[in-house]
Amino acid sequence: MLALRDLQSRFFDSLARQPGAGPASFDPTFIECVESRGPLAASERIDIYAQMYFARLLDVLQGDFSRVAHLLGCDRFHTLAADYLAQHPSTHPSLRHLGQGFPAFLRERADIADLPFLSDLAELEWARLTVFDAPDSVPLRIEHLQSIAPEQWPTLRLQTIPAFHVTRHAWPVHELWQAAEDEAREESAPQPAPTVLRVWREGVSVYHARIDTPELVAFERILAGEPFAVVCAALESVLSAEEAAATIGSLLLRWIEDGILAQLPE
Amino acid sequence: MAIAVPYLGHGIGLRTQHFPRLWEGTARVDWFEAITENFMIPGGRPLAALEKARAAAPLVLHGVSLSLGSTDPVNTAYLEELHALIQRFEPAWVSDHLCWGSVGGHYAHDLLPLPYSEEAITVAVENIRTVQDTLGRQILIENVSSYLTYTHSTMPEWEFIAEIAQQADCGILLDVNNIYVSAFNHQFDPVAYIHHIPPARVGQIHLAGHSDKGTYLFDTHDGPVIDPVWDLYRLAVRHCGRVSTLVEWDDQIPEFEVVRAEAERARELEAEELERSYARSA
Numbered sequence: 001m002l003a004l005r006d007l008q009s010r011f012f013d014s015l016a017r018q019p020g021a022g023p024a025s026f027d028p029t030f031i032e033c034v035e036s037r038g039p040l041a042a043s044e045r046i047d048i049y050a051q052m053y054f055a056r057l058l059d060v061l062q063g064d065f066s067r068v069a070h071l072l073g074c075d076r077f078h079t080l081a082a083d084y085l086a087q088h089p090s091t092h093p094s095l096r097h098l099g100q101g102f103p104a105f106l107r108e109r110a111d112i113a114d115l116p117f118l119s120d121l122a123e124l125e126w127a128r129l130t131v132f133d134a135p136d137s138v139p140l141r142i143e144h145l146q147s148i149a150p151e152q153w154p155t156l157r158l159q160t161i162p163a164f165h166v167t168r169h170a171w172p173v174h175e176l177w178q179a180a181e182d183e184a185r186e187e188s189a190p191q192p193a194p195t196v197l198r199v200w201r202e203g204v205s206v207y208h209a210r211i212d213t214p215e216l217v218a219f220e221r222i223l224a225g226e227p228f229a230v231v232c233a234a235l236e237s238v239l240s241a242e243e244a245a246a247t248i249g250s251l252l253l254r255w256i257e258d259g260i261l262a263q264l265p266e
Numbered sequence: 267m268a269i270a271v272p273y274l275g276h277g278i279g280l281r282t283q284h285f286p287r288l289w290e291g292t293a294r295v296d297w298f299e300a301i302t303e304n305f306m307i308p309g310g311r312p313l314a315a316l317e318k319a320r321a322a323a324p325l326v327l328h329g330v331s332l333s334l335g336s337t338d339p340v341n342t343a344y345l346e347e348l349h350a351l352i353q354r355f356e357p358a359w360v361s362d363h364l365c366w367g368s369v370g371g372h373y374a375h376d377l378l379p380l381p382y383s384e385e386a387i388t389v390a391v392e393n394i395r396t397v398q399d400t401l402g403r404q405i406l407i408e409n410v411s412s413y414l415t416y417t418h419s420t421m422p423e424w425e426f427i428a429e430i431a432q433q434a435d436c437g438i439l440l441d442v443n444n445i446y447v448s449a450f451n452h453q454f455d456p457v458a459y460i461h462h463i464p465p466a467r468v469g470q471i472h473l474a475g476h477s478d479k480g481t482y483l484f485d486t487h488d489g490p491v492i493d494p495v496w497d498l499y500r501l502a503v504r505h506c507g508r509v510s511t512l513v514e515w516d517d518q519i520p521e522f523e524v525v526r527a528e529a530e531r532a533r534e535l536e537a538e539e540l541e542r543s544y545a546r547s548a
């Protein structure tokens with residue numbers, strides 16, 4: 001008779017070592033611990049659990065990476081997910097974290113070379129999920145910004161809300177994301193193009209948008225915790241002084257409108 | 267000893283599909299049961315929905331990943347998160363399953379059956395005590411549907427769960443659909459099961475639908491409660507008296523009213539059974 005720990009390890013291995021592989025992958029010692037009663041043999045009974053295991057986790061990955069799954073089609077996504085799960089069994093009580101390593105896993109796969117942008121797209125889908133349930137916060141209001149005295153501006157440290165991410169890609173993933181949504185899309189091969197996106201949540205809705213170099217430069221300084229004077233100086237390194245002044249004004253307004261700046265500390 | 271939980275009436279499981287009803291303020295029901303893990307997140311829409319639900323009705327937290335029968339130690343990070351959720355949402359009680367779902371730090375995200383053995387009793391009792399000591403409250407443990415049994419088992423399932431509840435001094439969440447499903451799959455008598463459950467320990471009852479796969483019954487929670495399970499519910503009410511009851515519907519989820527109608531049916535059957543037993547005792 002197996003000790004409980006050994007029994008549980010062998011049961012888990014039978015489910016998780018080769019997800020979806022069927023009874024041939026079950027631990028023979030474990031099969032002997034299971035009763036064959038009525039119409040179902042021991043391995044058929046284990047197989048009910050094995051199929052449930054794979055179906056449930058596949059379903060989670062499919063939901064988390066729905067556009068990647070759509071582009072790959074059922075069979076290919078199925079194969080990739082099975083390999084991913086074999087290498088990355090869940091280590092968290094919540095399924096929320098299951099797909100964390102999936103974008104990096106896709107990057108290493110040679111058999112999806114026909115879709116070289118897939119990992120970038122997966123990163124965007126994951127970033128959107130991260131932002132979806134990031135901590136709540138109160139966004140900065142325009143009235144608050146207007147009440148700041150001119151002499152306080154240079155040392156002012158703006159902060160983004162927690163539900164905010166900047167993601168960098170080698171492909172125009174915002175277009176791919178939209179195209180995967182669009183059933184009647186034109187089949188044209190996407191071209192690589194360095195792309196930076198900001199991903200954020202406003203209320204309970206998640207958005208993403210492409211950002212240009214000045215906006216990225218500004219965010220880099222803000223995310224590094226630098227004061228407003230440094231943010232402006234950084235903008236002046238990529239724009240003329242005049243353009244920089246106009247740009248920071250319009251960026252601030254857009255950020256406030258999108259609710260991505262956090263309320264300033266008292 | 268018994269389990270001290272309030273009587274909440276007849277509730278339904280809180281599901282994403284019904285979140286819009288919370289915002290409309292039209293999700294009226296005796297109480298909600300929320301799947302704990304779905305709300306172990308920092309913020310966003312699910313937690314906002316849970317706030318709405320909590321404001322609308324009493325709430326119970328029902329976990330699926332505590333893995334009470336695992337030979338792994340109880341996950342302390344999980345317990346901390348659970349504790350924080352309890353502080354914030356003040357559930358009427360907290361429950362999880364008498365099963366295991368993790369080993370070696372890996373999670374199967376399933377409710378895997380335990381052998382009904384002395385060793386498994388010792389493991390589960392210790393884990394439940396750890397949870398109860400950490401949370402400072404009793405929890406309820408639920409019997410699961412199962413599709414396999416072990417050659418290791420030395421007692422029937424009802425004896426196993428009753429013994430654990432007794433030793434750990436916790437409550438029982440009696441899922442009568444799970445009893446029906448497992449009774450079919452392992453050819454035991456569901457009536458005997460219910461008769462052997464200590465009534466004072468039962469703090470909640472679960473009802474749900476399942477699927478008939480021909481050679482076995484599958485606990486899918488994707489349809490209405492079937493008549494034989496309603497009969498078992500009547501029996502459970504006769505055996506335990508008035509117990510908070512909850513309808514689970516997790517797949518192919520219909521309109522809010524359809525799920526609520528199942529809870530209303532439970533209310534009617536409970537009333538009928540209680541009336542009969544008052545009449546008998548009068």
Ligand SMILES: [Fe+2]
Nearest residue numbers: 408441472514
């Ligand atoms: Fe249940």
